[in-house]
Amino acid sequence: MDFKVFETPATFRGSGPYRYKMARCWHIYACLVVPVLAHAQVPPSVPELTLDTLEVKLAQLASKFPGVTFAFPREETMKGWANMNFKPVQNENDAAAFTDLFLEEFSKYPIELIKLSNLKRVEFVERLAVGKQYRAAVPDYEHEVLYYDVSYVRNQRYSRHVVHHEFYHMLEQEWNGSAFFKDQAWARLNAKDFMYGTGGSEAYGHGDVWSFVHPKPGFINLYSTYGLEEDKAEIWAVLFVPDNWRLVQKAVSEDPILRAKVGYLREFARSKSASMNDSYWRQVSGEVVYPPTPTRKTTH
């Protein structure tokens, strides 16, 4: 394409007899505009959103949760734990939104519970995967590090759920010795003939297994049926996000196994941190507490 066709005609550039008129025009224009600019509110300069400016958010998180460090790794993992791999954050807007969401969700835990969890570090990344399977989050319970993919923040409800789901795996490892602890007391809550699958990673590639469809008694979704550890983490997570808790209300109110599982996890939490009592749950779940604490009767 010949860009000369777009060249400004000489007359418009103020050549020849038009030069003076143009000069006057610019003068008048400047007189009109300069006072307007002078009185205009000059917006404060907003620092460009970069991982460096986002360090402020990491510092905010670190001051809120003592003992835990937060980071945006600047290099991709070369040798990840358990075949985990990721890329550094590219989208700073996602990173800013995710760290805000994380702060909001993690602030729901008593500080005492976070200390007891022994969580050491949280890293915010992109293209997080285990092998070639993309994951919203990965808990490295061996090194006490949680990894979150910030791009999932575009699905707020899911991201909030994932923050709590992964943290539960850390709690299980800390208090029951393994993130894959085969909790017999929990297993006994299920129907006698029920058997779990071989683990959460088996669920990937099987379509939407995460929606709360109450596929069978005792389970809020299909993902929970793939492993006992996922079942516990899924129910734990819905307790902390009112939008999700609302979605399972009908199932929980109708299903005695689900009510027993909810009660089990709430009691587990209360045994670690006394402040996680009924009034705590009413505040955090934002709905009716199931099951209601039974009125204790003295028997003789």
Ligand SMILES: [Zn+2]
């Ligand atoms: Zn999980």
